[in-house]
Amino acid sequence: MTGPRPAAPDGDAERAAPRRGRLGRWRDQALALGWLVVVWNLLWGEVSWANLAGGLLVGGGVLLFFPLPAVTFAGRLRVRALVVFAVRFGVELVSASLHVARIAVQPGYRPRGAIIGVRLRVRTDLNLALTAEAVSLVPGTLILEVDRDSGTLYLHVLDTHGSAQLSIVRERTLAVERRVVRAVGSDAELRLVETDPVEKGTLP
């Protein structure tokens, strides 16, 4: 890899993450605890004081005994972009499922595949994880390997017909990333995604 890497100041700063300080960590923990309490109540099927107390107890225990590396959330939620992401995700999930189901039952058909690397532009853990999840469920692609340091996703593409299609898949993956960043990314990350239409995400 020669030349300057695409600038991703946020990614590096956040991964180091000491400067966010105690307050941000407490907020992340509180969010996680709140989510666990909600899950606990849903599991019991009703919201009651006993369930809230039990949820706090169990959630606190889980956070205490199974600590996870902090996933910092630096951006903000944009409701409209979130809805766009969800709708597109639903549409693509349906079309992907029908596509795979069709070639599964088509007699005598042997699908070819390819493995490609797509370099994401925003290299935060949150973006990598969300994009990887979403990409796995949209047409034709499946995550094989994640290179966290360079922010590269390696995808297996099912049912390929030549290399022209591979560049379409690359662009589609980057489009998924753009929708993720538009929904939950910070302003700096958003600029990175929007102002970089030339970068096709190809590996050198």
Next chain:
Amino acid sequence: MIATIADWVGAACLVAGALLGLAAAIGVLRFPDPLSRMHAATKPQVLGVLLLLLGIALRLRSRTDLGMILLVAVFQLATAPVAAQMIGRAAYRSGRLDRDLLDADELADRGPAGST
């Protein structure tokens, strides 16, 4: 009236979900290598489960069950790609793939796999 419609839509969802599950199973059986099989095990399978859940929700229509169904859907969406990735990665690293069926392999071009 609305209850009848919900029942019928729910029934349609159940049938569609079951059919997708069947297609996923056929895909897992028929596809030539593990990586292709994981495609069948994620996409039609996840949508099939979601449709089944939707169908059940439309027929049960009680708050207690809706919460549980929502949880199942969320965790299905969150875990299926991760499971597929782990299996796909294991298959790739142990060389269980048919290179004749691959048009390109940029993961091999990356060089020795050191970092994870």
